[in-house]
């Protein structure tokens with residue numbers, strides 16, 4: 545029986561390990577931290593956003609980004625670094641800021657999202673997950689600017705396959721009563737039924753428990769992966785700080801650090817950190833939290849009820865590999881949430897968090913084979929890694945099993 549080693553114990557690595565077990569492999573997971581899911585999967589927005597993908601790279605973004613740089617509560621911040629990688633990534637990102645590229649990426653992510661939704665329900669049942677705060681309240685994207693809302697309305701009306709529902713301000717209030725306690729006057733909203741929320745961290749830890757008791761799971765190894773031993777063009781072992789480890793195949797699923805790891809095998813991955821922040825605020829009986837998951841699109845802030853807390857996630861800062869919480873950015877987030885949903889939760893008791901999205905310039909992940917035999921990728925999930933992890937894991941495990949990808953990999957593979 546073939547043994548596959550997965551590098552990375554975030555939601556992407558753990559779902560990959562599960563799919564590989566289901567496909568009949570023996571599996572082990574290498575994680576550098578003493579605990580699992582401490583990276584981007586720790587306290588993300590919790591939205592399972594299968595049908596609303598909105599890649600950041602779009603035609604209107606460069607002028608908007610320039611304006612944002614000078615706004616105090618802007619959703620984006622940029623700190624120039626002495627790093628060729630940052631500038632190369634930025635140039636590639638700007639190259640992707642075209643309507644045609646955005647539409648193409650959107651279609652690819654929607655296809656992956658639909659596949660991932662099915663893969664999630666199967667995993668949820670087979671792995672018998674419980675207590676991961678899963679709800680399916682649907683998602684409401686709110687628009688403040690009449691011009692932005694008019695543009696989206698025109699796009700949706702022209703799309704015959706569209707399943708999203710355009711809502712007037714009054715309809716938004718009826719759908720989500722928490723908005724009646726908001727001083728914000730909206731232009732309108734777009735509602736997508738069937739969108740879910742869950743606790744990514746709880747799900748990751750529970751999945752790890754299911755892996756541990758699986759007959760073909762060979763265990764978690766807490767070690768720092770440093771590179772690969774490649775003989776005659778085939779990957780035969782992983783070098784770590786505790787020695788070399790053999791396997792028949794290796795999957796890089798190490799989030800942001802996938803780039804450094806792949807470089808040791810001569811593979812260059814266009815992944816750069818997009819830093820985001822979240823706060824998790826307890827909801828008391830007197831609070832009026834939104835019940836549906838809400839995306840405040842112009843502010844780029846997500847709100848999701850996770851158990852008895854409100855998770856608010858926001859911002860995309862290009863500031864390098866820095867997970868420190870910047871008090872000025874946190875203060876900005878508190879200003880925004882207090883101005884939008886002032887009565888939704890006890891923000892003063894919030895748990896604050898910052899994480900790094902492992903982002904590609906287009907916003908699409910990179911899945912599947914590499915030019916090095918036995919070395920596979922499940923990387924670059926950026927802003928939607930929780931949502932897409934289930935489908936991506938299934939695709940990668942099917943490919944390793946020598947079967948055809950269940951979904952077209954056009955635009956989702958490593959470019960030669």
Ligand SMILES: Cc1cc2nc3c(=O)[nH]c(=O)nc-3n(C[C@H](O)[C@H](O)[C@H](O)COP(=O)(O)OP(=O)(O)OC[C@H]3O[C@@H](n4cnc5c(N)ncnc54)[C@H](O)[C@@H]3O)c2cc1C
Nearest residue numbers: 552554556576583584585589591769799801820929930931
């Ligand atoms: C603020 C914020 C909000 C978000 N909101 C959402 C959302 O609402 N919905 C959604 O779908 N997605 C969301 N995301 C994105 C999502 O969180 C990520 O795409 C996803 O968590 C990436 O998972 P990962 O497993 O690839 O990376 P990680 O969770 O970072 O896991 C990588 C793991 O690899 C390990 N590792 C790294 N290097 C090595 C090494 N050399 N050796 C061994 N182990 C190593 C790390 O320690 C880590 O455990 C959000 C992200 C942020 C930051």
